[in-house]
Amino acid sequence: MNSETQDNSLIREISAEKYRYGFTTDVHTEIIDRGLTEDTVRLISERKGEPEWLLEFRLKAYRHWLTMEMPHWAHLDIPEIDYQNISYYADPTVKKEGPKSLEEIDPQVMKTFDKLGIPLEERLALSGGVAVDAVMDSVSVKTTFKKTLAEKGIIFCSMGEAVKNHPDLIRQYLGSVVNYRDNFFAALNSAVFSDGSFVYIPKGVRCPMELSTYFRINAAGTGQFERTLIVADDDSYVSYLEGCTAPMRDENQLHAAIVEIVVLDRAEVKYSTVQNWYPGDENGRGGVYNFVTKRGLLKGVDSKLSWTQVETGSAITWKYPSCVLQGDGSQGEFYSVALTNNWQQADTGTKMIHIGRNTKSTVISKGISAGHSQNSYRGLIKVGEHADGARNYSQCDSLLLGDKCGAHTFPYMDVKNETAIVEHEATTSKISEDQLFYCNQRGIPMEQAIGLIVNGYAKEVLNKLPMEFAVEAQRLLSVSLENTVG
């Protein structure tokens, strides 16, 4: 049979996929006026009761941001964004005084996180124990298991709280991995950032439970600009998870976050993301713009950082979780599944910067494109002059469903040390009609068959996720592709 009939019989009309997190919460939220000026930056800093040095940090970033232009090099078609038509701070918590116990949090907010499957009461925590920092719009509403963790000297709290209680650590590390000058969105974030999480794992401590932050956008007309900082001191270990959802709205919402990770001698950090921001509807209306800078500095010898991401949401994703391999023998990993459907666009990948000797990096990227979506992998492997024995292996696979979508690979290599070994492999494939029919003949209907095949394709990456997350990610991959094939 010719390939055209194959495609036509394979791919049918694309209709609305199910997005089960699209509800809004009716909670009293104080939202500052739209627009961004120096006064906005001062107002945010004042609201958060910040010290002078942090206000200065913000203002420097803001002034620099004014001199910058939005980057256009990505394989993305980004509509004009009116930065003066966004509110940069929205606080859904009780304002008289910060909430001190669960009872003081608006029950609507509690309900929201319940509905999202994120229990904020410790007794309801997922088996195995997961501590949660729950962030709605600009503010952290609750962090669980703080006490249990504090017994081991672990700090896990909102960024706002960390600025108050651990100013020395924040001053030392904030902006040390992602400078405000790094890029347009990094400058914007550094000027207006609000709550993300702060994690500090002391020397020699293995964090006894998974730490996680759940980001929820709720208020309309706002953007979310969270900032997360993780510091793993010598010989420590932590596994950190990040989840995110937003309501279904016709307008686009901007999410521009920074995540900085510092890994010291022989420490190990695993950072997993299941990104499920609202992707927009089947006509490409609405959805979150996800412009995020994530980077880890592997400062210590034999340090290790592993990024695992499952990206199914957002209208547009611009995201390159990276590793700066500075310490000798440090190891960076990037495992990614990026799924785009309908009119979604994703330009995502990683940068592995080899500076230290005998540094190693592994990149496994699995793109899945359906509908009219565009899905790009963009990766840079850079090996510096002194990085003797540096080793990289990259594998980029693309899976296409239908003939209206696009998959692109942009691998860059910049190798300045001749002892380095850099390997790149890339494949592009389609789900074959024969695979689908084989499943059908065994009684597995089309949608389940696609879910099964796509999950099989992404398995190598899904296996890297902690158990609870892997189950959720598998479900998401199947649901996000519902109705792509008739």
Add this chain to the structure above:
Amino acid sequence: MSMLKIENLEAAINGKQILKGINLEVNAGEVHAIMGPNGSGKSTMSNVLVGHPAYEVTGGTATFKGKNLLEMSAEERSHEGLFMSFQYPVEIPGVSMTNFMRTAINEKRKYQGLPPMAPTEFLKFIKEKRDMVKLDAKFMNRSVNEGFSGGEKKRNEIFQMAMLEPSLSILDETDSGLDIDALRIVADGVNRLKSPETSVIVITHYQRLLDYIKPDIVHVLYQGRIIKTAGPELALELEERGYDWVIKEYEDSLK
């Protein structure tokens, strides 16, 4: 009891007419062999019966256990008890045999209004069926057909047949690419699954497989039509004399 009744079935692929009026009736408990030279429409016939979307039915009827087969989706046909052992089983990377079979079994149970099978029950069930076709446990954790040898793939087909407990199984050129030992194991499995309530259609080019799976009735398919039907002795005669004499007999009858 009639298991399958096909009347004047016609089918095309990419606009090309392949089946030109097939008539066939298979009763419960019977084993039918469909033989014929290359390009006679054997594989088209099996694919049409299981509802492969690339084939278009252009005429005729097919009734399976009293129901209109041609109206059902491929998965409904499966749930109703129709199974095909593929000539070329596809690989599905990353999907373990266990996961694949659990999905298949639970979809069937859903169709029957039953709850999903409990994990322990499922593992017991899988072991029992594995033993039946002598398929090693290690295959269950491997991806569907990935890295399986030709013989392992065919044994895996029969294993799936055992798991799904179909009423009518179509073995599409199951003997192709099998050495004699593999052939015997596969045939053994099929024979063990045989019962007065189930039927088998063996589609084959050669007599070889029929030494192990004894047919009750043998048909010769040629140019999209069944041109001769007889007892098991026909298969032996075809092995000895080839197809030419049957074709000649048929062509003479048309004159």
